Amino acid sequence: MGFQAAHDKLKGALAKVQVDSDVTGLLPRYYPVTSSNSSLEVDEHDDLKAGSSGSSKWTVPQLFFTCSLLCFLLAAGTAAGLVWGYAMTPRRMQQCPGPGFDGQVLDEVPPGRQLSNAAVNNDEDDGSCFHEMMLVGGREHPFEEITGVKGHIMPKMFGKVREKTIWSYWYDPVDCPSSNNCKMPDLIKLCAEVIELNKGTFDFHIVYMDTVRNWVSMLELPLQWQHLQPVRQKEALMNSLLARYGGVALDLSTVLLRPLDTMWNEMLLHRATFSGYMYRVNGQLWGRPEASAPWFLMSRREGIFSTAVRNQVVNYCDAFRFPDLTLGDRTLTPVLGSINSSLPSCFEDQTVWDKGNCPEPVQPRLYGSDASLISPRTDRRLIIRDPRDGPHLPFAYLDAFGMGTWRVTDTSKLLGHPPVCGSPSECWQKVVLPRFHSGSLVSVKLFRKGGALSFRTREELLTDENSFFFNWLRLAGADHLPLREPTTTTTTPLTTLTTRPATTTFRAKTK
Known part of the structure; x- marks a missing residue:
């Protein structure tokens, strides 16, 4: 509907209710505008004159009222639709x-x-x-x-x-x-x-x-x-x-x-x-x-x-x-x-x-x-074995889980050291190597992602030849890994194994 058509339709509606003073009093003031150069003369009967004026146009207050009414109706309809849609949808758990x-x-x-x-x-x-x-x-x-x-x-x-x-x-x-x-x-x-x-x-x-x-x-x-x-x-x-x-x-x-x-x-x-x-x-x-x-x-x-x-x-x-x-x-x-x-x-x-x-x-x-x-x-x-006899080394939690950064030649005293060793060098000689050669040390578990070891780059990890981690790589036969990350990983199985120590096979006891 065009603007002029809406204007004419509204004038017709006002003309029908102009005889009803109660309704007329509730309507906004409607000021006729005959031309752009004419001056406005407004009196208390302008609202009645508006119904018979064929060339009158809408004023700013009337446009504001109409737009406000339309916006209200649109918002009310949208809200009603949302409420209806929410009622028709099954409620579900909201998780973060x-x-x-x-x-x-x-x-x-x-x-x-x-x-x-x-x-x-x-x-x-x-x-x-x-x-x-x-x-x-x-x-x-x-x-x-x-x-x-x-x-x-x-x-x-x-x-x-x-x-x-x-x-x-x-x-x-x-x-x-x-x-x-x-x-x-x-x-x-x-x-x-x-x-x-x-x-x-x-x-x-x-x-x-x-x-x-x-x-x-x-x-x-x-x-x-x-x-x-x-x-x-x-x-x-x-x-x-x-x-x-x-x-x-x-x-x-x-x-x-x-x-x-x-x-x-x-x-x-x-x-x-x-x-x-x-x-x-x-x-x-x-x-x-x-x-x-x-x-x-x-x-x-x-x-x-x-x-x-x-x-x-x-x-x-x-x-x-x-x-x-x-x-x-x-x-x-x-x-x-x-x-x-x-x-x-x-x-x-x-x-x-x-x-x-x-x-x-x-x-x-x-x-x-x-x-x-x-x-x-x-x-x-x-x-079943106890992990502390194998991959869980007795000093794994020391130095903020950073035992991999220790040096195998370091003889300085460890703070809070376990009774089995008093220095990094002693821990390597008395714990790591004996377990490896006996076969009980199949792997080494690094807790908390290796502590300080996790912040080192690949080059730093592979060039620090005195660290525990690099020497673990030597024991694993992996000390030849390239300094740069390879695009594909090759498989080179190791076949030389040492004899594993005797372990306990647990069987259920009948009561």
Whole structure:
């Protein structure tokens, strides 16, 4: 409608109501304008004259009133549409990613309901996060809502992976959000190259955030897995990978000194289903609230990690709300304890001051149940060692986790040194070399990404020939790595192995 047509239509409406004084008093003053040069003579009857003036035009007050009225109607209609659309859309959980907000997650809870207060306190019905998940989203297509696929579809790589595979995972929301956009620290790159070099007869796969669905189903991971901290993502993912495919879960912050074929063959020889590390099995106390070492896990496919996956989905499906929850330890330790009830418990260690964070020693998690109903498993074998006798060196936590920067010729006294050695040189001669030559030191675990070592460039790491790290590379046969990052990593398996020391094969005791 043109401006003049709207003007004529409004004049007609005013003419119809001019006889009604009550209505006329509510209308705005309408001043006729006969020409641009004429002067305005306004009196109290101008509003009545306006109806008969055929050449009158709109004035500024009238335009302002009309535009205001139209804007009001438009805003009211928009608001009504938003309210209607919100009422027709199912309410869903509003979360903020844990890593980006220091683990703080914002939840929208349905009225009259409360989500679980702790990841370990999931009741049968109303308290479970699965019940809440079904309430807040996915009413019509729950499976697709949870997994992102229609119906259960096997992962792309299922059936195409050998059991003898070394698995690692790396993710950083800024530097490594995907496999095509990933910049690892130089230390981690070198560790990955050493693993590739010493993988022996194993395959080696690094899984990234965008390739997870190729290997496992998201239904095997806790709810909102992508919002977990990277280390928790890794722990949950390794459980799923070992359950489906078997193999070895190895942290990238590990220097692999020799191939793992001997450990694998030992597991097959003893007909064991699992080989790994657990603190306190050597009889020594450990003051930290932890039991299993999730940074090195070796397992047959469809073994104990199938139970670990069930535990992490059922018991810890809302783990993303608890960024400090140690998923790997809490899901694996109860399974190991159920197979062998003689394994040491974190709760019984008097040096642990924070026993509330200890993993449960056995499963199923039946608080207050009859202990006689829970019998140990006798159909599976475990090979378990204490990590402090191998890859977890006694001085790994000293110097802000920077033992890799120590020099093998340094005889200066260490502050807060362990009783086994008093200087870096003594630690190298009395701890590292004897363990390596005896075969117990298959790898070296670098905690907190190696401390100060993680800030060094590739060239600095490979030219400091006196450092612990470079000499570990020598022991691994990797001291010839190029100073510049290679475009492709070649495989050069090492075949010279030393005899491993006698280890203990744990079998469940029948009560």
